[in-house]
Amino acid sequence: MSHYKDDPETKETYEDTKTIRVRRHLWPEEVELIETRRKLKASRIIACAAAVVMLVMGWLLGSILPLASLRPVQQNISTLTPMDSSNKIASVLKVMENNWFFGQGIEDLDVRLTDQALRGITSNEEDPHTEYMSAEEVLEFTQSINRNFVGIGVQFLSDNGINMIEKVFRGSPAEKAGVLSGDIIHKIDGEIADGMNSDEIKERVMGDEGTDVTIEFLRQGEPVVITITRGQISATSFGTVLEDGIGYLELYQFGEGSGTEVKGYLDDFVEQGVSRLIIDLRDNGGGYLTALADIASFFVPKGTVVMKQEYADGQKTEIQAQGGMYTNFNGIVILVNNNTASASEVLTMALKEQRDDVTVIGTKTYGKGTVQITHSFNDGSALKYTTSKWISPNEVWVNGVGIEPDETVKLHDVLYRSFGGLEEGQVLQKDQVSEAIKDVQLSLDYLGYAPGRTDGYFSEGTAAALSAFCQAYELSDNGTIDETIYKALFSAVRRDWSLSHTHDVQLHRAQEVLHG
Numbered sequence: 001m002s003h004y005k006d007d008p009e010t011k012e013t014y015e016d017t018k019t020i021r022v023r024r025h026l027w028p029e030e031v032e033l034i035e036t037r038r039k040l041k042a043s044r045i046i047a048c049a050a051a052v053v054m055l056v057m058g059w060l061l062g063s064i065l066p067l068a069s070l071r072p073v074q075q076n077i078s079t080l081t082p083m084d085s086s087n088k089i090a091s092v093l094k095v096m097e098n099n100w101f102f103g104q105g106i107e108d109l110d111v112r113l114t115d116q117a118l119r120g121i122t123s124n125e126e127d128p129h130t131e132y133m134s135a136e137e138v139l140e141f142t143q144s145i146n147r148n149f150v151g152i153g154v155q156f157l158s159d160n161g162i163n164m165i166e167k168v169f170r171g172s173p174a175e176k177a178g179v180l181s182g183d184i185i186h187k188i189d190g191e192i193a194d195g196m197n198s199d200e201i202k203e204r205v206m207g208d209e210g211t212d213v214t215i216e217f218l219r220q221g222e223p224v225v226i227t228i229t230r231g232q233i234s235a236t237s238f239g240t241v242l243e244d245g246i247g248y249l250e251l252y253q254f255g256e257g258s259g260t261e262v263k264g265y266l267d268d269f270v271e272q273g274v275s276r277l278i279i280d281l282r283d284n285g286g287g288y289l290t291a292l293a294d295i296a297s298f299f300v301p302k303g304t305v306v307m308k309q310e311y312a313d314g315q316k317t318e319i320q321a322q323g324g325m326y327t328n329f330n331g332i333v334i335l336v337n338n339n340t341a342s343a344s345e346v347l348t349m350a351l352k353e354q355r356d357d358v359t360v361i362g363t364k365t366y367g368k369g370t371v372q373i374t375h376s377f378n379d380g381s382a383l384k385y386t387t388s389k390w391i392s393p394n395e396v397w398v399n400g401v402g403i404e405p406d407e408t409v410k411l412h413d414v415l416y417r418s419f420g421g422l423e424e425g426q427v428l429q430k431d432q433v434s435e436a437i438k439d440v441q442l443s444l445d446y447l448g449y450a451p452g453r454t455d456g457y458f459s460e461g462t463a464a465a466l467s468a469f470c471q472a473y474e475l476s477d478n479g480t481i482d483e484t485i486y487k488a489l490f491s492a493v494r495r496d497w498s499l500s501h502t503h504d505v506q507l508h509r510a511q512e513v514l515h516g
Contacts, residue, residue, distance in 0.1 A: 089117055115381075127386050129372055135380030145287045146234060146255035151206040152213065153233045154179060157498045158198035159491050165217075166498055169235045170264050177228045179217070186223065187216035206230070234258075236287075239265030246514055247274040247329075248507075251295075254287025254343040259294030266298060266326055276331040276514040278507070279347075282362065286342025289319065289371065296350050297321040299332070305393040306350045309371055312388075332358045333510035336405060341366035345403055349392035359513050360405040362506050369399025407513075409506045413454070414442035415497065419490050421483075428481040430458045437462070440481055443489040444469060446503060447496065 083091040096103060096113050103109050118132035133141060143149070153172020157164050163185040168175045185193045188204045196204075205213055207230050214227045234257035238250045247269040249262065269277070289307075296306040302323035309317045332355070334348050345365050351358045370389050376382040391397045419439050422428070428437055438456035444465045445451055452461025463479050470477035473488055501507050 093117065118383075122383065122385070127370070129368070129370060130385040131383075133374075133382050133384060138374075138376070138380060138382045141384075145236075145253050146257065147236045147253055148232065148234045148255070148257070149206060150209045150230055151202075151233050152177075152179070152215075152228045152230060153235065155235070155238075156185065156198070156201065157495065158196075158201065159495050160488075161195040163193060163196065163198070163201050164499070167238050169233065169238060170261070170268070172233055172235075173228050173231045177226050179215075179226060179228070180219065183217040183219050183224070185215060186218045189214055234261060236291075237261045237265065239268065241269065241272055241274060242278075242511070244511060244515070245274065245276075246511060247277045248280065249277060250280040251284050251344070253284060254289075254291035254295070256288060256291065258287070258291040262295050262298065263324075270326065270328050275328055277329045278333050278335065278510045278514070279351075280335045280507075281340045281344040281348065282335050282337040282506075283339040284341070284344040285339065285366075286344055286368065289343065289346075292343040292346055293319050293322060296347055297324050298326050299329070299351055300354045301325055304354050306354075307346045307393065308391045308395065309388040310391060330357055331514050333513055334358060334360045335506055335510060336360060336362040336365050336403065338363055338366060338402075340403075341368040345369075345398055346390060346392075348403055349396065349398070353393045353396075359407065359510075360403065361407045361409055361510050361513070362405050363408060363410060364404055365398070365402040367398050367400050367402035369397050407509065409509050411505060412442070412446045412503055414439075414446045414493055415503075417442060422481075422486050424483065426483065428458060430460070430463055430479065432458045436486065437481065440466065440486065440489055443493050446493055447489075 083095075093110070093113055097110055106112060115132070115134055122130050122132045124130070152174040153169040154165050154174045155167040155169070157166050165179060165181055165183045165185070168179050168181055185201060187193055188201070191204070193201060193204075205215070207213065209230055209232060211230050212227050213230060214225065217224045217226065234255065236251065236253045236255040236258045238252075239262075240248050242248050247265075249265055249269075251258070251262070293306060300306070300321045302321050302325065304321045306319045306321055309319070311317075332351065334351065336344070336348060340348070340362075345368065348360060348365070352360060369391070370386045372384050372386050374382045374384045389397060389399060417439060420435060422436055428434060428440075433456050435456060437458050438454060441451045441454040441456070441462055444462070445454055447469065449465040449469050450461075451459075451465040453459055458481070466481065466485070467477050467479070469475075469489065469492075470485065473492070475485060475488055497503065
């Protein structure tokens with residue numbers, strides 16, 4: 001508002017001006033927001049001041065109180081400052097290494113925490129085959145694929161304290177020294193081996209390369225003493241000629257030396273005039289693609305596509321046979337099961353699609369259609385991760401699906417069982433029902449004792465079959481099932497499967513197919 005006045009001295013008129021401040025009306029929400037910001041600013045100032053005060057007090061009291069007594073103060077101060085969210089892993093590792101209560105009792109805590117973190121990073125639902133491995137796990141993984149060790153080169157069955165040679169691997173020290181399948185290990189360097197378990201036998205037989213071990217075998221009841229010089233063993237395959245003249249090649253893994261091993265057995269088959277072949281890939285979980293290519297090259301012409309790899313960007317590469325095909329074989333059966341995976345499935349698909357004389361027999365395969373590579377760290381640990389998927393020459397992807405055999409043939413049900421065992425002192429009687437009784441019934445049926453039923457009900461028929469088994473194996477029979485009888489049945493099944501082909505109906509069917 002303005003007012004006009006006259007100045008009596010100058011007779012002039014002037015304007016008296018006053019300014020009125022205009023304020024914007026604030027809504028309740030805006031008032032609340034301003035008040036909140038003011039309080040937050042004040043709390044930050046107080047927190048910073050408190051931190052400074054605590055630090056100063058800690059410094060002043062450091063010479064009076066022990067440092068340990070200041071730990072709670074230090075931790076309280078540290079929690080006031082947010083951790084760096086741009087590097088959460090490093091921040092969490094620092095806290096766990098310095099402030100975690102249980103960390104003080106753990107040796108090499110930093111290594112353990114780092115390994116756990118890396119396992120977490122590589123664990124995911126989409127890809128169970130990508131993983132971080134410690135140096136020890138890398139060594140175990142490599143040895144499991146290559147099946148290499150220092151020893152004499154045999155596979156043996158440990159059963160009720162008797163250790164019998166099942167297989168003598170080609171070119172091994174044991175083969176060169178004259179060890180035969182069926183020999184029983186009786187003494188090792190003069191120490192009685194009867195009653196030793198498989199781990200105890202391995203501990204005494206394996207040793208440093210170039211050293212000797214003297215073993216007394218029982219061969220048809222007669223002692224045979226053989227001194228064997230231990231050597232490097234690679235046992236990823238085994239081959240023999242069956243009684244009907246068919247070559248039998250068993251592949252356990254696709255290791256670094258598998259191509260050389262397989263070639264040795266195939267050469268033996270050719271020398272013996274073998275023209276039909278069974279390739280047993282049951283329980284073979286795969287291995288190295290280089291070994292796969294070497295082995296596939298024995299069965300398809302040079303330049304033939306063995307498999308294709310497809311990467312995330314859609315690009316494809318091919319693995320082709322490198323030459324060296326054997327032309328002597330004009331009929332091949334491949335045996336597979338639900339543990340046949342990866343490189344084993346690649347070989348199966350390659351031979352099935354690229355030859356017209358291949359039959360696949362068994363049960364549906366695992367279905368692993370991806371390729372992994374291993375990238376090592378300088379401390380021996382490694383990252384194994386998926387780089388691509390593999391597809392067959394005809395671009396079939398078996399991942400999660402598996403390979404359906406040309407003929408589905410199942411083994412006896414007992415061979416798919418996981419024997420749970422009996423508790424100490426547990427005794428099963430007639431009219432009871434349990435999974436352990438079902439184990440017993442299936443074992444009796446496998447061994448030819450006809451229990452009448454295999455549903456887990458302890459019937460009169462089961463008791464009669466059990467009595468016949470006990471009589472044959474010289475076991476005490478009182479019409480019940482105890483731990484001794486249960487273990488005896490398990491051992492009898494295992495021994496029969498390991499030492500004979502009597503119940504291998506998949507192998508029998510393969511022989512029938514090759515005989516036409």
